[in-house]
Amino acid sequence: MLIGAALVIGLTAVTGYFVLQEFAYVAVDPARLRRIAGDKHESVSLAAQRALRITSQVSFMLSGAQLGITVTALLVGYAAEPFLAEGLAKLLGSTGVSESISLPLSLVLGLVFATGIQMVLGELVPKNLAIARPERLAVALSRSTLLYLALAGPVIRLFDSAANRLVRAVGIAPIEELPQGATSDELSHIITTARASGQLSVELFSLLDRGLNFHQRTAAQAMVPRVDVTTIAAQSMVSDVVAQLRHGRSRFPVIAGSVDDVIGVVGMAEVLRVPPANRASTSVGSITSPALLIPSGVHLPEVLDTLRNAHRQLACVVDEFGGFAGVITLEDIAEELVGEIRDEDDPVEAAIARRPDGSWLIPAGQRMDQICHEIGLGLPTNQPYETLGGLVMAHLGRIPVPGDDVLLTGVRRLDTTFELSDFTVAAAAVDTNSAGDDSISSTVAVQLTVVAVHRRTAQTVLARELPDSFTVTRLTQ
Numbered sequence: 142m143l144i145g146a147a148l149v150i151g152l153t154a155v156t157g158y159f160v161l162q163e164f165a166y167v168a169v170d171p172a173r174l175r176r177i178a179g180d181k182h183e184s185v186s187l188a189a190q191r192a193l194r195i196t197s198q199v200s201f202m203l204s205g206a207q208l209g210i211t212v213t214a215l216l217v218g219y220a221a222e223p224f225l226a227e228g229l230a231k232l233l234g235s236t237g238v239s240e241s242i243s244l245p246l247s248l249v250l251g252l253v254f255a256t257g258i259q260m261v262l263g264e265l266v267p268k269n270l271a272i273a274r275p276e277r278l279a280v281a282l283s284r285s286t287l288l289y290l291a292l293a294g295p296v297i298r299l300f301d302s303a304a305n306r307l308v309r310a311v312g313i314a315p316i317e318e319l320p321q322g323a324t325s326d327e328l329s330h331i332i333t334t335a336r337a338s339g340q341l342s343v344e345l346f347s348l349l350d351r352g353l354n355f356h357q358r359t360a361a362q363a364m365v366p367r368v369d370v371t372t373i374a375a376q377s378m379v380s381d382v383v384a385q386l387r388h389g390r391s392r393f394p395v396i397a398g399s400v401d402d403v404i405g406v407v408g409m410a411e412v413l414r415v416p417p418a419n420r421a422s423t424s425v426g427s428i429t430s431p432a433l434l435i436p437s438g439v440h441l442p443e444v445l446d447t448l449r450n451a452h453r454q455l456a457c458v459v460d461e462f463g464g465f466a467g468v469i470t471l472e473d474i475a476e477e478l479v480g481e482i483r484d485e486d487d488p489v490e491a492a493i494a495r496r497p498d499g500s501w502l503i504p505a506g507q508r509m510d511q512i513c514h515e516i517g518l519g520l521p522t523n524q525p526y527e528t529l530g531g532l533v534m535a536h537l538g539r540i541p542v543p544g545d546d547v548l549l550t551g552v553r554r555l556d557t558t559f560e561l562s563d564f565t566v567a568a569a570a571v572d573t574n575s576a577g578d579d580s581i582s583s584t585v586a587v588q589l590t591v592v593a594v595h596r597r598t599a600q601t602v603l604a605r606e607l608p609d610s611f612t613v614t615r616l617t618q
Contacts, residue, residue: 149255152213156263159209162202162286164271165278171196173276191283195290200316204301205290213263217255329353350514351478360444361437362508362527363477364458364467369506372396375404375426379415382407382425392455394468395429401464403457405429432457437466445474505530518552533589547589 177189336346392408433456
């Protein structure tokens with residue numbers, strides 16, 4: 142019996158070694174190994190470099206570890222358990238238990254003992270150790286692992302090749318190295334989960350969320366739209382620009398004839414170069430700087446590089462037809478990362494606000510992604526329109542009037558709630574679940590009601606009027 146117990150424990154220790162290999166090299170972060178490889182102690186550095194060699198062929202290493210685990214487990218069943226069962230049978234026989242009972246009972250007890258030792262000492266303990274200290278174990282096991290892979294390499298490759306052929310037969314390409322790092326979607330899920338568990342503050346969550354989406358956003362999504370841009374006619378006088386400067390703006394697109402014909406930009410610097418006595422007689426067109434034009438579909442990192450390289454603060458955005466779509470500044474780009482930036486000269490704009498009756502008062506010019514982020518409901522975003530006003534008009538097929546309703550069904554709840562100032566917005570809305578039970582559905586019905594409509598004029602010296610646009614809607618949960 143002692144021989145059997147010793148064999149079980151010894152083979153279990155070998156199994157544990159291979160389990161340590163398996164989990165340590167899967168759990169280890171190669172970036173941390175690279176830092177350890179730069180250690181001033183040569184022995185530590187060399188061990189880390191060996192560990193990095195193993196992580197570059199992790200599939201081969203896993204095959205080797207599985208081979209070792211399988212062989213040792215089979216040896217336990219083939220050699221160790223019979224010895225153990227035989228000893229237990231003799232022990233039971235000495236106590237007066239009949240042979241017909243002691244033999245099957247000893248086999249069961251031997252199996253239970255061997256399985257328990259294998260599971261606890263051969264699998265669970267080494268697994269937990271490897272997950273808790275992956276870098277330390279990966280470095281410590283590197284020499285013996287490489288030696289084992291070199292000796293057992295031919296056998297491992299034989300089994301690995303057979304397995305890879307089977308994998309390819311079902312249309313999947315085997316990989317030798319596990320993907321490093323995380324994708325944008327995975328990072329987004331991580332920070333959303335961290336926010337839901339209270340590990341991230343609202344401000345930090347918002348910053349990380351905006352940062353992850355920054356590279357996907359375009360100039361059209363961050364720009365100030367044309368209807369909100371103050372433009373100056375080329376034939377206007379510099380004194381007209383001075384009058385506009387008093388409203389807090391410092392740069393203006395200059396147009397010639399039509400609002401889509403942007404010929405340049407005029408700012409405070411150009412105005413100050415004109416003597417006060419000459420401003421009433423100097424045309425804006427004579428002091429205009431060339432406009433920096435950017436297509437509306439360009440992504441924000443490229444827009445930022447363009448502005449930096451051109452040493453500009455403002456660029457004019459043009460749509461796919463070459464028309465003037467709006468302007469974008471460095472501040473607009475920064476706001477995509479940190480949120481709204483306001484100073485004492487910025488005009489007061491309507492913001493998303495929750496009413497006492499639980500409804501939301503939302504300016505029609507608010508972008509859909511901003512609304513979704515703040516109210517916790519997944520309203521449609523992958524559509525031709527960018528704003529809530531665009532959504533309403535797309536559903537109505539016309540310019541809205543007060544009292545118009547738009548009903549959206551199947552709107553999903555977002556995974557988390559978002560704290561806004563001194564209250565929490567939860568995704569609690571009219572349930573569209575037809576089952577009629579009290580369970581929380583993943584989708585809701587949302588009603589949009591147009592509250593007010595007014596005529597907005599373009600803010601230009603020429604006072605060119607644009608078509609009607611509505612300004613405020615109510616979103617009822």
